[in-house]
Amino acid sequence: ATVASAEGEKYILVSHAPDSDSWWNTIKNGIALAGEQMGVEVEYRNPPTGDLADMARIIEQAAASGPNGIITTLSDYDVLSGPIQAAVDSGVDVIIMNSGTPEQAREVGALMYVGQPEYDAGHAAGLRAKGDGVGSFLCVNHYISSPSSTERCQGFADGLGIDLANQMIDSGQDPSEIKNKVLAYLSANPDTDAVLTLGPTSADPTLLALDENGMAGDIYFGTFDLGEEIVKGIKAGTINWGIDQQPFLQAYLPVVVMTNYHRYGVLPGNNINSGPGFVTADGLTLVEKYAGEYR
């Protein structure tokens, strides 16, 4: 009986991504599925232009609308800690997902943290690449104004033990521009050992660029976050690995955890690292099927 009466909890997920960022789609699908399975109401909110100050307002708004819980990213502690703390204090449970660190999550009073620490992921990738003999690289940053993108590149450079310097380019988001900027960079710096892209937005055009200048399969190519084309690239051997932070889990788990916490009072004792997981050519079938949707 208690279960039935508790059903219909409302959870709101707030992200920092602009409307058009395709990666967040998996997140939307993740919470939708969790909502369906758990029988709770879920909503997705984001600042249309990706302005973090707007995001703070959305968290306040979400708190004001009185949900049972809020799932949010913590992409800038300074901006978001205030509104998140206020939400926690007014009785709304919060889980931090995707960006931020476990320590920060604890400080704002969140129940737990689910995600992939960006710098660490970049660092791990850097170490791996160093092992594979990479000495210089190009980081294609399609979202330069977002701090987590820069952290990934920085982490990668530090993992390799080299200076980031001019190896990160601001590619913009237009595929033709990305493709041609990559081509331009590689032709001006033909000795580049590796390419690192930060998601499907930059990876897809980069694939084409490498195809066009014949470096495909020859240059070391790693990427963050999966997508349809990326999976094909991994399969074809053009991409050496993709770092999967499993966004699906970042969205799905918090809803499940929170629902169970609210219904039965159970809560995992630790944070959950949904990534980094390296996806390589082995064991790609499921990844392939659901890339961009649940992967």
Add this chain to the structure above:
Amino acid sequence: MNSRTEHAPIIQMKNIEKHFGSVIALAGVSVEVYPGECHCLLGDNGAGKSTFIKTMSGVHKPTHGEIHFEGQEMHFADPRDAISAGIATVHQHLAMIPLMSVSRNFFMGNEPTKKVAGMSFFDHEKANRVTMEEMRKMGINLRGPDQAVGTLSGGERQTVAIARAVHFGAKVLILDEPTSALGVRQTANVLATIDKVRKQGIAVVFITHNVRHAMAVGDRFTVLNRGKTLGTAQRGQITPEELQDLMAGGQELVALEGSLGGTV
């Protein structure tokens, strides 16, 4: 000249009304214009002269009333219709585009074309030639046909507009205060042109505030006042002084005239 009234009128405006929102600009004006006559439209500022000729040239649709052109009722949807029916207009506020060259302006809306490989192109050569010629006829020597209209003086622009209207023939030529900004020489030129055009059998509608200009070329005079017509007079049936009185809406100018002497 008065015998012309025995012909059928080329254009008949019957009981035209025009309202703009809460303003009644024309409250029922009827005018007939005959081929070969110069019909002067006179009246105070705001009497509705421009509004009236705009309904004639298809810019405004009348709120009430009928327009008969060559005996048939017409409904002009836009100035194009009126122009292709044969009504050319030189508006009070110029119909010239400063950034465009004189020859492009001259042929605006009436571009000459030549066929090249089955497709029709703007015939720049012809346009330039005709423009230079016509402007020379009006007494204006251009630096070249591609000189921008913006570099011409107000009077010169007015002359281009009139030359254009005259060049494209038309059966009715409407001139809205064409002489108001012109110098003496240019004015004489325009009046002479009106005279010439009229003699070719074209009907001219001529708006002016200057009694002498009206008397110099007008065959008939219609006076508008506050959106209504005060009637039409034949040339010779009215003295300049009477006409001037009517144009001023019948108000007394005596006090003034004493000190300033005669008609203004």
Add this chain to the structure above:
Amino acid sequence: MNSRTEHAPIIQMKNIEKHFGSVIALAGVSVEVYPGECHCLLGDNGAGKSTFIKTMSGVHKPTHGEIHFEGQEMHFADPRDAISAGIATVHQHLAMIPLMSVSRNFFMGNEPTKKVAGMSFFDHEKANRVTMEEMRKMGINLRGPDQAVGTLSGGERQTVAIARAVHFGAKVLILDEPTSALGVRQTANVLATIDKVRKQGIAVVFITHNVRHAMAVGDRFTVLNRGKTLGTAQRGQITPEELQDLMAGGQELVALEGSLGGTV
């Protein structure tokens, strides 16, 4: 009236030249204007009349030449300087802003203020009262002082502009073709106003293309031609016909005048 020339001129323009890029609009024009006289500036289109008075009113800086105002050399940086020195101008292309109310337009640049708590605010009440009064004096009844200028006819707007210039006194009043778009009644009004203003000892510079308007109020007549002056004549020393000849740049109008009769 001729005795006025014995006074010191209020404004002296010495050998004014003005070049626009490759165009020489004024090629050395000297004119003197005396208090209480109406000085007519005449000439063909493009003769440089507007350019000349614009240098007088601070809109253009002359390329060469000197301006002496009340005996002192002046360098007007912008119209504000000229206005505060006492030179009010009604430009050929109106100085009215259609979207603003009549009273805001009337006081534009000369807003009356009242002090409230030590700060000065726009005195709307006074502005409205004065505007209504002045417009009534000019024979225009407004719907209200907050009626937008855009709803007035061209003639009415011109009247507002003149009323404004007159109201703000000034020692020199410049009018650039103020009557060209006006009806008979409004023209008579403006001419009477010029007469009144002149009699108050204010110098009036009056540009027109109409010989009769010039003869009606002018004390002296300066004719410009192609950027140079053809000289200045006293009233009574010149007939309207001579003046007209000069204005047309001396070109023959005989052919025309035959068919059109007399001065235009």
Add this chain to the structure above:
Amino acid sequence: MSDAPNAAAGGDERIKQRSKFREAMIRPELGGIVGTAIVFALFLLFAFDSGMFNSQGIMNWSQVSAQFMIIAVGACLLMIAGEFDLSVGSMIGFAGMMIAIFSVTLGWPVWMAIITAFILCIALGALNGFIVIRTGLPSFIVTLAFLFILRGFTIYFPQTIERKTIIGGIKDVSEGDWLAAVFGGKILTGFFQWMGDAGIIAVFERGSRAGQPVVDGVPMLIVWALILVVLGHILLTKTKFGNWIFASGGDAEAARNSGVPVNRVKILMFMFTAFCACVFATCQVMEFGSAGADRGLLKEFEAIIAVVIGGALLTGGYGSVIGAALGALIFGVVQQGLFFAGVESSLFRVFLGVILLGAVILNTYIRRIITGER
């Protein structure tokens, strides 16, 4: 020939009667007033129990609206003066970043950082204006160039100096700073505490702030918005300078000929717009404690939209500050209200576009009636 000259000079018989009520209704703000009424009616109907109208909810959309208002006031006066500023958004990002670099990286006292940022912004506004005036170029192009230039520097500086695009830690350094409090503080906290104690508004249930009211004061952001709106309104309608603003935007040439110092008016308005952008940026930085390179993206459009919804004319010479403030309110309430009402968030833009279109069409008809425009 008939001979019936009319009597008096008044044009009255040619003007149809217009009721007193209609006369009173017809004002530039009407579109804004009607819009505000409609928007509140709709959300009261559809989102009343979503928390939108409890104390937290009201504070939420008030703050968003106040943000819009701050930039809308500047944009409104500038637009009435006949110019445009597309660099507002970049200016916001730039100003915030400067404050952060001065205070955190260079370690200046916060008040000095803020004042320097204001001076910089106002100087940039003046530069914008100066270029527009001197070259006679449309302000659209000039400020578009500054949109790119300022955003470029906003990304470049922190990246070369600090190797990141967000600079945080401003909260710590601004502790106790008098000027920081003017932008980031709250007023009436005592009153709200009392309301919380009296049970009029909700209080926090747990955590470090348990027992405190959920809304604990009016942020200075809102105070700034109200001050700017009131000052802007007085400046525009009650002063000599206000008349000059209208005149400069209505017809710069005519205004110049009448002795209005048009150049000065326009440059001052560019500076004022920059000032408003800097107020926005400072409030944001002080509230959130960090400055990011992506702050203020697209804010220039939001300012223009608010102003236009509020009845101003894009081409200058017509508009009202109160209208712009109402436009900002509508914008803020709709944006947050759609979240409260649970509308699919990707449709937000669709709504925004439709509302913008509807509002301007409404305003156009109102304006035509007022000015008797042709």
Add this chain to the structure above:
Amino acid sequence: MSDAPNAAAGGDERIKQRSKFREAMIRPELGGIVGTAIVFALFLLFAFDSGMFNSQGIMNWSQVSAQFMIIAVGACLLMIAGEFDLSVGSMIGFAGMMIAIFSVTLGWPVWMAIITAFILCIALGALNGFIVIRTGLPSFIVTLAFLFILRGFTIYFPQTIERKTIIGGIKDVSEGDWLAAVFGGKILTGFFQWMGDAGIIAVFERGSRAGQPVVDGVPMLIVWALILVVLGHILLTKTKFGNWIFASGGDAEAARNSGVPVNRVKILMFMFTAFCACVFATCQVMEFGSAGADRGLLKEFEAIIAVVIGGALLTGGYGSVIGAALGALIFGVVQQGLFFAGVESSLFRVFLGVILLGAVILNTYIRRIITGER
């Protein structure tokens, strides 16, 4: 009284002499020509050995410039006709998404999907134009509304239909489609293969395509750009309709009074701009094989910038398609050149802003000389 009336009627003695050479130089494209020369000179000097001017490098900036050209031609003609389109970028995203949804999700043949997308876009362009004409609103506002509305739908549709915002797999379905090849194919492949074999251009030394020439053909994107530029130029300068475009933008009222069908011209130009946006989108979709909800962001500004750099007047009535194409070329070369030259990439926006400002100032002076503007 002097008595020297002048002789002939010509105004010649009042005009200072101007050399023939100067006369010939003074044309709307001059700014673009000078700019192009400067830009190439600079990059030849500073980035010659970076690979910018080998066959691959040339293809690189040519493609980027061609993209800009396609939208610049539409924007140029529309701007000359006196209107603006801020919805170009959103239209690009929308068109691409429609093609993807029709062909991948609904399984239509690709040619049908493309044609339907074109019809949709052109209809939307017509709607834009219709609203502008009927309401008399500035096109800035109307198309700003459409910027939001179209982007909203571009995100909403794929998300509700496919649960993702990037739809891929278009490469597979478009295999062998005749219309897809018109947008995504390459021409002159044989010629380039021959050049590669003959050693005129480099061939791949390693990787999957070793032995093939590094540049293996001219993409249809470039072909489309050239065709549109040539057609646009002929339309504007050599036809009756071109005269109407100038007239509509120069002074709509005057043009209307002279019998130019201004409304039709403007609506057609809105439709043509939409057509160009759709060409851009189709080429992009066919090249990359996927459509994303974020495609085309900010492209409206880039188009306007290219057109303005190319010497057109923002307020209409003046400009040239060749100029706009040169503007696009400058834009593309600078953007790519900065990468070749290894300039810190966050400074790109700063350069862009500075170039824009410099170009328009140059153009303004040129135009003043041509038109004798005051």
